[in-house]
Amino acid sequence: MTAHTIETVAALTGMTPPTLRYYERIGLLAPVERDAAGRRRYSEGDLGMIGFVVLLRETGMPVREMTRFMELTRGGDGTIPARVALLREHRDAVRERLEREAQHLEAIEHKVGVYESMLAAPAPASVPDPAPDLAREARVPV
Amino acid sequence: MTAHTIETVAALTGMTPPTLRYYERIGLLAPVERDAAGRRRYSEGDLGMIGFVVLLRETGMPVREMTRFMELTRGGDGTIPARVALLREHRDAVRERLEREAQHLEAIEHKVGVYESMLAAPAPASVPDPAPDLAREARVPV
DNA sequence: CTAGGAGTTGAAGTGCACTTCAGGTCAAGC
DNA sequence: GCTTGACCTGAAGTGCACTTCAACTCCTAG
Numbered sequence: 350m351t352a353h354t355i356e357t358v359a360a361l362t363g364m365t366p367p368t369l370r371y372y373e374r375i376g377l378l379a380p381v382e383r384d385a386a387g388r389r390r391y392s393e394g395d396l397g398m399i400g401f402v403v404l405l406r407e408t409g410m411p412v413r414e415m416t417r418f419m420e421l422t423r424g425g426d427g428t429i430p431a432r433v434a435l436l437r438e439h440r441d442a443v444r445e446r447l448e449r450e451a452q453h454l455e456a457i458e459h460k461v462g463v464y465e466s467m468l469a470a471p472a473p474a475s476v477p478d479p480a481p482d483l484a485r486e487a488r489v490p491v
Numbered sequence: 492m493t494a495h496t497i498e499t500v501a502a503l504t505g506m507t508p509p510t511l512r513y514y515e516r517i518g519l520l521a522p523v524e525r526d527a528a529g530r531r532r533y534s535e536g537d538l539g540m541i542g543f544v545v546l547l548r549e550t551g552m553p554v555r556e557m558t559r560f561m562e563l564t565r566g567g568d569g570t571i572p573a574r575v576a577l578l579r580e581h582r583d584a585v586r587e588r589l590e591r592e593a594q595h596l597e598a599i600e601h602k603v604g605v606y607e608s609m610l611a612a613p614a615p616a617s618v619p620d621p622a623p624d625l626a627r628e629a630r631v632p633v
Numbered sequence: 634c635t636a637g638g639a640g641t642t643g644a645a646g647t648g649c650a651c652t653t654c655a656g657g658t659c660a661a662g663c
Numbered sequence: 664g665c666t667t668g669a670c671c672t673g674a675a676g677t678g679c680a681c682t683t684c685a686a687c688t689c690c691t692a693g
Contacts, residue, residue: 355640366640367682386689388640408595412680426609433606440599447596450589453550457582464575467568497670508670509652528659530670554650 352382352390362399369399377402377416379423398422408443494524494532504541511541519544519558521565540564550585 355366364372369389372378378398381389391399398419405415418435421428497508506514511531514520520540523531533541540561547557560577563570 365682368680370641371681386640388689404595404598408592408599429606429609433603433610436599436603436606440596440603443592443596443599447589447592450550450585453546454582454585454589456546457550457578457585461575461578461582464571464578467571468575507652510650512671513651528670530659 352384352392353396355389355391358391358396358399361396362403364399364403372402375412375416377412377419379419405439408439409446410439414439494526494534495538497531497533500533500538500541503538504545506541506545514544514554517554517558519554519561521561547581550581551588552581556581 353361355369358364359366359369369378373381378395381391381395384390402415402419405418406412410418414435418432421432421435495503497511500506501508501511511520515523520537523533523537526532544557544561547560548554552560556577560574563574563577
């Protein structure tokens with residue numbers, strides 16, 4: 350129905366036109382319909398695929414793996430077990446990384462707090478550390 | 492006191508010896524003490540610095556920015572405002588990204604669920620989708 | 634009818650973050 | 664004394680994920 354130009358799709362998905370062409374060229378995205386002049390016309394379905402690719406990319410999946418997944422998707426229902434296996438693996442990797450990063454974020458937040466008390470009271474002894482100093486524990490320099 | 496070889500530090504921090512040398516060369520890490528034979532001997536303080544660099548790296552801070560931060564750290568207490576500003580910015584960026592990725596993770600989890608019910612009951616109509624199908628809503632292909 | 638702008642292609646270039654290499658030094662164990 | 668292995672250096676190479684370029688085609692507006 351509604352067909353979109355490469356520029357529109359780029360704007361809608363946060364990609365750039367060169368990236369969309371690149372993804373198509375390497376087989377990450379399936380070849381897109383063309384109009385009479387040879388220009389790409391993206392369908393709603395294409396948009397859906399691209400949206401999912403963006404999601405995978407933003408959770409750190411390498412281009413190789415995304416390509417593998419999309420190839421499977423184009424391979425029909427017989428590839429569902431392989432697809433779900435791949436997705437489960439990715440899900441687990443993302444979960445672990447997010448957990449790790451959440452901890453790192455806490456350490457950064459703590460450090461910001463330490464810096465802030467240093468700014469509020471330049472004399473080091475006057476303000477006690479607002480929390481147990483993880484800096485020593487975690488070998489984090491202040 | 493305890494001095495560590497580059498190999499030991501690599502094992503302790505999850506870096507490789509080449510990366511440690513590289514970081515020192517580009518000024519991310521300060522020049523390390525050497526023994527009589529010219530080999531690096533890392534102090535506990537060095538370990539702390541490296542630990543923090545690992546933390547920043549794992550939360551996606553670019554090498555350039557880490558270098559900037561470490562240069563400031565070596566610049567004395569006068570650089571604390573700049574350091575805290577840099578750290579706050581990074582903290583905010585990490586928070587936002589983690590939130591975004593948590594949402595993406597949910598979408599992936601949903602998709603895995605959809606695939607799993609497809610595997611359990613190959614006949615599409617026999618098992619209703621276990622949740623409202625976000626696939627359509629969010630333009631996510633199944 | 635022509636000028637502009639959006640699109641096309643294959644090929645080359647870029648930026649980041651390391652990694653590998655070639656050639657050399659040094660301390661310790663057999 | 665000699666080999667082994669860990670370390671050193673500067674320079675070159677690698678992998679990933681795009682991005683840019685040059686040369687071309689085609690539709691649209693003035």
